[in-house]
Amino acid sequence: MPDLLELLGQRPVVCAEGYLFECERRGYLQAGAFVPEVVLDHPEVVEGLHREFVHAGSDVVEAFTYYGHREKLRVLGKEDVLEPLNRQALSIAGRVARETGTLLAGNLCNTNVYEPGPDGERRVRPVFEEQVAWAAEAGADFIIAETFGWAGEALLALEAIRAAGLPAVITFAVHRDGTLRDVTNPADACRQAEQAGASVVGLNCIRGPQTMLPLLAPIREAVSCPVAALPVPYRTTDEQPSFQSLRDPGRGGAQAFPTALDPFTCTREELGEFAAAALALGVEYLGVCCGAGPHHIRAVAEAVGRVPAASRYSPDMSKHSFLGSAPGITQSYREYAPNL
Numbered sequence: 392m393p394d395l396l397e398l399l400g401q402r403p404v405v406c407a408e409g410y411l412f413e414c415e416r417r418g419y420l421q422a423g424a425f426v427p428e429v430v431l432d433h434p435e436v437v438e439g440l441h442r443e444f445v446h447a448g449s450d451v452v453e454a455f456t457y458y459g460h461r462e463k464l465r466v467l468g469k470e471d472v473l474e475p476l477n478r479q480a481l482s483i484a485g486r487v488a489r490e491t492g493t494l495l496a497g498n499l500c501n502t503n504v505y506e507p508g509p510d511g512e513r514r515v516r517p518v519f520e521e522q523v524a525w526a527a528e529a530g531a532d533f534i535i536a537e538t539f540g541w542a543g544e545a546l547l548a549l550e551a552i553r554a555a556g557l558p559a560v561i562t563f564a565v566h567r568d569g570t571l572r573d574v575t576n577p578a579d580a581c582r583q584a585e586q587a588g589a590s591v592v593g594l595n596c597i598r599g600p601q602t603m604l605p606l607l608a609p610i611r612e613a614v615s616c617p618v619a620a621l622p623v624p625y626r627t628t629d630e631q632p633s634f635q636s637l638r639d640p641g642r643g644g645a646q647a648f649p650t651a652l653d654p655f656t657c658t659r660e661e662l663g664e665f666a667a668a669a670l671a672l673g674v675e676y677l678g679v680c681c682g683a684g685p686h687h688i689r690a691v692a693e694a695v696g697r698v699p700a701a702s703r704y705s706p707d708m709s710k711h712s713f714l715g716s717a718p719g720i721t722q723s724y725r726e727y728a729p730n731l
């Protein structure tokens with residue numbers, strides 16, 4: 392298996408994310424806290440999901456350590472599971488990556504305690520350093536540091552990854568107003584991360600295809616390294632550009648985030664169209680974040696020219712009993728199709 396940058400030199404790379412939401416939806420993780428204790432409680436669920444995403448076309452198996460860091464576990468009073476959780480997540484992901492010939496990614500994310508200044512830095516550095524050390528020991532091919540609303544916090548994560556000698560994918564979370572919390576233009580934050588040694592920079596989470604796509608061209612323009620784009624699969628709009636801002640008219644305008652987003656879910660075709668449009672802009676590291684299902688990942692993979700194992704089962708409506716046109720479809724049933 393080539394390493395991440397070699398692979399990106401050959402073709403687009405697909406990376407499935409969104410493990411928190413998918414494990415929550417399946418009933419193995421609690422919304423609110425969003426801590427991945429499922430890697431200890433039900434490792435078979437996490438392993439199965441890794442395998443489904445690879446089957447659907449993910450080139451990367453991302454260890455499920457999102458929100459499995461010291462600060463998040465401190466809030467829950469569960470710091471004792473910090474190290475076992477991280478080691479177990481890396482071991483599960485590593486097994487799947489080795490067996491499927493894909494890349495193993497460690498994972499760092501927003502700590503939700505960072506503030507600019509020396510106190511914030513002192514607090515988050517050790518959070519990142521210990522997670523990077525566990526990922527390096529587990530043989531991670533690279534580390535994804537993701538969902539940062541603060542450029543400063545992302546740069547601290549990057550520093551920890553570079554100190555361990557590993558390639559880093561740095562992706563920022565752009566909320567409602569289109570800026571980061573400490574940098575107005577996300578493209579400037581991406582440039583800073585590239586200059587500080589990131590191998591890939593870009594955006595993940597928060598925004599759906601419609602409201603992430605317009606942010607990508609300025610990023611592509613600002614950097615020379617590969618660019619990443621991993622939207623959430625929800626129909627965000629100019630008025631409600633983040634999935635947290637979506638309000639459901641079917642429920643009296645109630646907030647849909649995080650457990651009532653279903654009516655806003657994008658079709659697989661919409662994710663495929665996003666991936667093709669992003670690729671046309673020169674964005675070559677593509678995926679889907681919170682809300683992703685294997686059908687979304689397959690659509691992204693196929694849109695960038697991949698033929699994953701799951702493509703064997705991609706739709707062929709010519710064989711449908713009413714809507715199809717293949718030989719053997721009963722003519723009178725085809726004629727009845729408009730009445731369906």
Ligand SMILES: [Zn+2]
Pocket residue numbers: 409595596597623680681
């Ligand atoms: Zn996400």
